[in-house]
Amino acid sequence: MRKLLLALTLILVLSLLFTSSLLAQEQLIIYHWWTAGGEREAINALFELYRSKYPGIKIVDNPVPGGAGVTMKAVMKALLLAGRPPDTFQVHAGAELKLYYDGGFLLPIDDVYKALNLEKVFPETLLKLVKIKGHYYSIPLNIHRANWLWYNKHIFDELGLKPPKTVNELLEVCKIIKEKKPKVWPLALGTRPKWPEAHLFEVLLLAVAGPEKYIKFFLGLLPPSDPAVVKTFEYLKKLLPYIYPYHGDLTWDEACGLLIEGKAAMNIMGDWALGYYLVRGWKPGVDFGAVAFPEGVFDLLSDSFGLPKGAPNPDATIKWLKLIASPEAQEKFNLIKGSIAARLDVPPAIYPDPIRRKSAEDLKTNIIVPSCIHGAIAPDPFVSQFIDTINRFLYSPDIKRAIHELDLAFKTFKVTEFHKGIALYDEYLKAVKA
Amino acid sequence: MKANLKYAIIFLTPILFVTFILYAMVLWSVYVSLTYWYGILPSWKFIGLSNYYYLIQTERFWIDLRNNSLWLALFILPTTFLGLFLAYALDRIGKGEGIFRAIFLYPTALSFVVTGNVWAWMYDPDVGVLNTILKSLGLGFLQSRWITDPSIALYCVIGAAVWQYTGFAMIIYLSAIKGIPPAMIESAVVDGATSLQILRHIIIPQVRHATLVVTSLLAIFALRVFDLIWVMTGGGPAYSTDVLAIYMYIATFRQHLVAVGAALSVIIFLLSIVIVIPYVKWAMKRWLGLGGG
Numbered sequence: 001m002r003k004l005l006l007a008l009t010l011i012l013v014l015s016l017l018f019t020s021s022l023l024a025q026e027q028l029i030i031y032h033w034w035t036a037g038g039e040r041e042a043i044n045a046l047f048e049l050y051r052s053k054y055p056g057i058k059i060v061d062n063p064v065p066g067g068a069g070v071t072m073k074a075v076m077k078a079l080l081l082a083g084r085p086p087d088t089f090q091v092h093a094g095a096e097l098k099l100y101y102d103g104g105f106l107l108p109i110d111d112v113y114k115a116l117n118l119e120k121v122f123p124e125t126l127l128k129l130v131k132i133k134g135h136y137y138s139i140p141l142n143i144h145r146a147n148w149l150w151y152n153k154h155i156f157d158e159l160g161l162k163p164p165k166t167v168n169e170l171l172e173v174c175k176i177i178k179e180k181k182p183k184v185w186p187l188a189l190g191t192r193p194k195w196p197e198a199h200l201f202e203v204l205l206l207a208v209a210g211p212e213k214y215i216k217f218f219l220g221l222l223p224p225s226d227p228a229v230v231k232t233f234e235y236l237k238k239l240l241p242y243i244y245p246y247h248g249d250l251t252w253d254e255a256c257g258l259l260i261e262g263k264a265a266m267n268i269m270g271d272w273a274l275g276y277y278l279v280r281g282w283k284p285g286v287d288f289g290a291v292a293f294p295e296g297v298f299d300l301l302s303d304s305f306g307l308p309k310g311a312p313n314p315d316a317t318i319k320w321l322k323l324i325a326s327p328e329a330q331e332k333f334n335l336i337k338g339s340i341a342a343r344l345d346v347p348p349a350i351y352p353d354p355i356r357r358k359s360a361e362d363l364k365t366n367i368i369v370p371s372c373i374h375g376a377i378a379p380d381p382f383v384s385q386f387i388d389t390i391n392r393f394l395y396s397p398d399i400k401r402a403i404h405e406l407d408l409a410f411k412t413f414k415v416t417e418f419h420k421g422i423a424l425y426d427e428y429l430k431a432v433k434a
Numbered sequence: 435m436k437a438n439l440k441y442a443i444i445f446l447t448p449i450l451f452v453t454f455i456l457y458a459m460v461l462w463s464v465y466v467s468l469t470y471w472y473g474i475l476p477s478w479k480f481i482g483l484s485n486y487y488y489l490i491q492t493e494r495f496w497i498d499l500r501n502n503s504l505w506l507a508l509f510i511l512p513t514t515f516l517g518l519f520l521a522y523a524l525d526r527i528g529k530g531e532g533i534f535r536a537i538f539l540y541p542t543a544l545s546f547v548v549t550g551n552v553w554a555w556m557y558d559p560d561v562g563v564l565n566t567i568l569k570s571l572g573l574g575f576l577q578s579r580w581i582t583d584p585s586i587a588l589y590c591v592i593g594a595a596v597w598q599y600t601g602f603a604m605i606i607y608l609s610a611i612k613g614i615p616p617a618m619i620e621s622a623v624v625d626g627a628t629s630l631q632i633l634r635h636i637i638i639p640q641v642r643h644a645t646l647v648v649t650s651l652l653a654i655f656a657l658r659v660f661d662l663i664w665v666m667t668g669g670g671p672a673y674s675t676d677v678l679a680i681y682m683y684i685a686t687f688r689q690h691l692v693a694v695g696a697a698l699s700v701i702i703f704l705l706s707i708v709i710v711i712p713y714v715k716w717a718m719k720r721w722l723g724l725g726g727g
Contacts, residue, residue: 074687077474103474192554194668246559248582248671263560381689392672395584413689 028316029060030305031076031089033069034337038275042337049332050323057316062086067193067252068374080105085308087317093140093302094129094376098422100306101132107307108135112321121343125368126302128424129376138306139321140342142334145359146270146301146371147203149293150277152259153286155184163291167207167235170266170293174242177265187239188264189247190255197247197394198373198387200268201236207294208232211367218370218378219425220415221432224406230399236390237397247394259288268293270301270374274355275338290355298359298366301374302342370424377425379418385409460703467696474690485697498678501588502705505656505677508589513596514648517603518641522633524604525611535608539601546598550665553594557581557666581667584674591666591675595659603648610644611637643716650713657706678702 028050034043040063047059064072069090076089080103091097100106113119113136119127122140130138149170151163159180164170174186191197206214209228216222217229244264247255256276258264267273274290282288292298305324307317323329330341331350340351340360348360370376372383389405410416419425467486470479489495520538524531541549556563557580565577581587614637622632638645660679663669669676669684678698686695 070688077687081474081476099474191670192668194670246579246582248587248667249554249558249560249562249580379690381691384684384688388673391670395672 026057026316027060027087027313028057028320029062029086029088029312030320031062031064031072031079031086033064033066033072033090035063035065036067037279039337042333045332045336046324046329049329050320053323054316054319057313057319068195073380076100080308083310085310085312087311087313088305088307088320090303091138091306092375093126093138093304094370094422094424095378095419096375096380097130097138097304097306098132098418099380100308101137101421102418105308106137107309107311108137109139109307109318109321110136112136112139112318112325116322116325118325121345123342123344123363123368125370125424126300126342128427129302129370129422130304131423133421134423138304139325140302140304141324141330142303142337142339143342143359143363144270144272144301144303144339144374145292145298145362146199146374147206147293147297147299148269148271148273148290148355150256150259150267150269150273150288150290152262152265153289155181155262155265156289163289164266165291165293165295167204171235171238171242173266174239178242181265184262185244185258185264186242186266188244188255188258188267190250190252191247191391191394192249192251194387194391195373196252196255196269197390198383199270201232201390202372203268203293203299204235204239205229205232206297206299206369208235211297211369214369215377215425215428216432218372218415219419219428220410221428224403224410229406230403233393233397233399233402236393237399240394240397243394271340271355271359272338274353278338278353284353284355292358292362292366296366298362298368299371300368301371301376303339377419378415379413381413382409382415385413463696463699463703466693467700469693471693471696472691476692481693485691485693486701488694489697489701494673494676494681495678497673498676498681501675501677502657504588505592505595505659506653508592509595509599509656510649510652513599513603513652514645516596516600517648518607518638518645520600520604521607521611522637524608526629535605538604541598542601542605544598546661547665549594549598550662553590553597554581554666557590581675582671584671587667587671587674591663594666595655595662598662599652599655603652606644606648607641610641614640643720646713646716650710653709654706657702657709 032043034040043063047061050057050059064075066072069092072090073096079085080100085105091100097106118139126140126143127136130136130140149163155161155177156163159176161173161176164173177184177186189196189200205217205228208231209217209226213222213226213228217224217226222229244250244255244258250258252269253273253276255264256267256269256273257280259267260277260280260282274284277284277288284290305321307314307321311317324333325343327341327343327346330343331346334341334346335350335352338356340346340356340363344364346360348357351357351360372378372386375383378386386406386409389402389409392405393402416429420429468480468482470477470481524534527534559565559577559579559582562580564580568574568576578586581590618636618640619632622636627635658679659677660683663675663677663680664683667675669680679702682695682698682702685691685698
């Protein structure tokens with residue numbers, strides 16, 4: 001018995017010593033949701049770069065699977081509320097960042113911006129999405145564009161069609177495809193995990209209402225009963241007969257696959273669809289094409305990293321933030337990830353495909369609007385209701401009910417109030433007051 | 435006596451500890467449901483029953499309550515019946531019982547995520563197994579939109595749950611049937627009773643306790659069902675497969691209405707208690723030797 005006790009004590013002491021020696025080493029505890037193929041390799045490339053520069057710091061990687069970070073956000077909230085913040089975590093610039101700011105979980109990183117002169121290198125609109133009450137809170141690592149329309153080039157060539165650029169053209173093209181090829185569904189969609197339906201609505205709204213009304217709508221400054229919103233619902237209703245009817249059983253990538261199988265002709269999805277098509281061996285310009293829809297507007301979302309209050313290794317975090325802000329890291333990461341660099345000085349020519357080259361060029365000239373469904377504008381609670389409303393609309397297209405539900409959601413979740421403080425939205429809120 | 439006290443302390447402490455944590459959590463949830471905790475930071479402002487009032491005003495709550503009731507009715511009855519039928523059949527055939535028992539029990543061992551994905555693929559209206567089989571059998575007119583049709587999606591999901599839990603019900607019934615004295619059945623056979631008569635007049639009354647266990651456990655599952663629906667439909671199309679547990683998750687983690695989520699959890703807890711009481715009463719009677727059973 002005594003021997004056993006002695007052995008147990010020894011084990012305990014040794015393990016304590018071991019863990020404390022681990023604790024003594026500097027770490028970078030990081031949370032992100034990049035676990036799928038492509039994404040995983042991209043973040044690994046960044047870790048590799050970090051390790052080569054700071055070999056003394058151990059990276060403690062905590063990937064939390066779940067598209068768009070739905071699961072990680074729940075995990076992060078629990079950690080932050082429990083007072084155990086990591087050193088840094090992935091967060092969408094804009095509304096999602098504000099959520100953590102409101103909780104008092106973030107520290108300003110103006111010093112990093114000043115030291116690297118970052119105000120000169122990121123797009124102005126994006127800067128205003130990570131600036132809250134006059135301070136910067138995160139470093140954008142990449143930019144995705146949500147408003148792309150993908151099409152099966154074989155079908156379009158066969159029917160002599162041109163990719164649509166307006167909502168009316170979209171309806172026209174749908175009609176022609178349905179008439180000439182009744183077995184092909186004009187528009188693909190996958191809503192098993194709900195959100196792509198709201199993505200579709202967001203892009204339609206942008207095309208119908210224009211960028212300014214679009215932003216005002218999601219700020220709660222434009223009532224849902226506004227003619228532009230009603231018109232968007234009317235367009236969606238007209239599109240319904242042309243949408244793949246079994247969308248409730250598909251995920252967004254399975255919906256992309258419908259184009260490859262020749263079951264659908266078009267798909268409205270962000271540029272992450274590109275990675276899917278390339279992996280499936282489809283060639284841009286040969287098998288498929290993509291046009292910005294609507295043209296001239298850039299519906300943006302951006303992944304970024306910040307510095308949590310009480311982070312155990314703030315120095316390691318600052319080093320990480322400075323690293324991901326560098327052109328070298330942004331180029332390396334985004335080439336693999338399928339997005340484009342947030343820095344404007346990364347030349348568009350580095351991207352191997354025409355789609356990202358166009359994105360990078362458009363980023364400099366287009367009007368930039370933040371994406372709602374991807375966390376850049378409008379608070380989470382509202383977005384959750386927004387998705388449900390659009391999902392319901394697909395099955396019973398009642399415009400009056402949809403508008404009523406949205407109206408209620410804007411009020412219940414205090415959408416306008418929520419945005420106060422984010423630099424970009426303050427401009428709109430002030431303009432309305434004046 | 436001294437030794438007894440020592441053992442009592444040793445063995446009761448963990449139980450008391452676990453029970454304390456459990457009920458402390460329940461009480462804490464009740465308290466949160468009476469506060470103004472909206473948003474990411476806790477707020478302990480007491481607002482009475484406002485969160486419950488908010489819930490009964492939302493359409494979604496009533497849809498979910500209706501769906502949970504349908505789960506109770508349409509999940510428990512077929513699962514129990516099929517389980518009893520299979521157990522009886524297995525007991526009768528004797529030979530190969532072990533193999534069939536394993537086959538029927540296998541789905542119960544699967545994770546809901548696996549079951550959910552497999553059934554979602556089978557239900558796929560376009561390329562799914564079900565529609566493909568129906569078509570090849572010349573029964574194309576029976577093809578359906580399955581889980582993408584709001585009017586039948588709920589029944590499709592319940593069907594998958596029945597498939598998964600039948601083996602569970604079967605195994606409990608099987609052990610109960612094995613406990614029936616063989617002499618009873620033998621004498622019935624001698625008296626010329628048919629299999630159906632034996633089932634009705636001997637087996638069913640003799641396995642009453644198993645029925646109570648099976649239905650109670652299935653009822654608790656039906657009230658807190660989440661994963662299977664989450665994977666298969668996410669509560670859609672529209673709200674057609676939405677249930678209280680899914681609303682609880684959405685309210686807490688997506689809508690940040692933590693207090694409303696707590697109110698929903700309290701409602702689920704109360705409903706479970708109502709359903710579990712008969713089971714507990716029976717079990718207490720049996721254990722304390724107060725007759726009955």
